[in-house]
Amino acid sequence: xxxxxxxxxxxxxxxxxxxxxxxxxxxxxxxxxxxxxxxxxxxxxxxxxxxxxxxxxxxxxxxxxxxxxxxxxxxxxxxxxxxxxxxxxxxxxxxxxxxxxxxxxxxxxxxxxxxxxxxxxxxxxxxxxxxxxxxxxxxxxxxxxxxxxxxxxxxxxxxxxxxxxxxxxxxxxxxxxxxxxxxxxxxxxxxxxxxxxxxxxxxxxxxxxxxxxxxxxxxxxxxxxxxxxxxxxxxxxxxxxxxxxxxxxxxxxxxxxxxxxxxxxxxxxxxxxxxxxxxxxxxxx
Numbered sequence: 001x002x003x004x005x006x007x008x009x010x011x012x013x014x015x016x017x018x019x020x021x022x023x024x025x026x027x028x029x030x031x032x033x034x035x036x037x038x039x040x041x042x043x044x045x046x047x048x049x050x051x052x053x054x055x056x057x058x059x060x061x062x063x064x065x066x067x068x069x070x071x072x073x074x075x076x077x078x079x080x081x082x083x084x085x086x087x088x089x090x091x092x093x094x095x096x097x098x099x100x101x102x103x104x105x106x107x108x109x110x111x112x113x114x115x116x117x118x119x120x121x122x123x124x125x126x127x128x129x130x131x132x133x134x135x136x137x138x139x140x141x142x143x144x145x146x147x148x149x150x151x152x153x154x155x156x157x158x159x160x161x162x163x164x165x166x167x168x169x170x171x172x173x174x175x176x177x178x179x180x181x182x183x184x185x186x187x188x189x190x191x192x193x194x195x196x197x198x199x200x201x202x203x204x205x206x207x208x209x210x211x212x213x214x215x216x217x218x219x220x221x222x223x224x225x226x227x228x229x230x231x232x233x234x235x236x237x238x239x240x241x242x243x244x245x246x247x248x249x250x251x252x253x254x255x256x257x258x259x260x261x262x263x264x265x266x267x268x269x270x271x272x273x274x275x276x277x278x279x280x281x282x283x284x285x
């Protein structure tokens with residue numbers, strides 16, 4: 001399976017959240033790395049591979065190289081108590097001086113990666129609960145993927161304390177209009193679609209886009225999900241198939257999703273949605 005290098009995040013705009021800026025920067029810098037000291041997140045989509053606790057992660061680590069990174073459109077939001085945060089950003093690698101000696105490095109013309117995730121406070125620091133790092137695709141490339149009929153790696157079902165949230169997820173994804181009804185009114189809600197330009201911010205815009213899509217989603221294999229320690233934020237990850245509600249006979253489109261929910265009173269509201277296509281499993285024709 002082809003690997004795609006993701007750089008270490010070194011250039012981070014000022015972020016105003018409850019965590020000390022240095023802690024947030026350190027987390028972002030280490031985002032692509034998979035530690036060997038037990039600090040791995042509960043789940044991640046990292047380029048072409050899913051990872052979860054209990055999987056033989058270290059034998060299958062992605063190969064990353066050190067380079068600078070340009071981060072654009074960074075959104076960071078926190079739970080009411082400031083102990084949990086979620087983020088979304090467009091990220092592109094920038095080669096550093098000397099990496100392409102003797103000549104200058106050519107510019108990176110690849111589209112920026114879509115990066116999202118959820119973190120929580122642990123003692124005086126912060127750690128990752130889940131992240132989603134993926135390259136965007138074009139509609140033409142996605143059509144070729146569907147034609148090849150090769151599915152992304154299956155993931156097992158493992159839910160830790162988030163059973164009610166998963167039930168909400170599985171019932172509301174059946175129709176994107178219904179899913180839109182679970183989106184928070186917060187102005188920092190982010191929706192990433194699978195194409196480069198598919199980035200929508202604010203609860204109102206996310207609701208409108210989900211309704212416009214007129215899609216129905218169904219979980220293909222397992223679901224991974226968990227709660228933050230403060231039990232105010234939940235994350236859900238899954239492989240899903242999307243069907244057009246207007247053209248139900250069309251072949252379903254495969255996606256991977258990471259959703260983040262925040263507890264608002266007695267309800268759970270979506271604050272982050274990230275759809276991607278496993279572009280690295282499928283080779284371009």
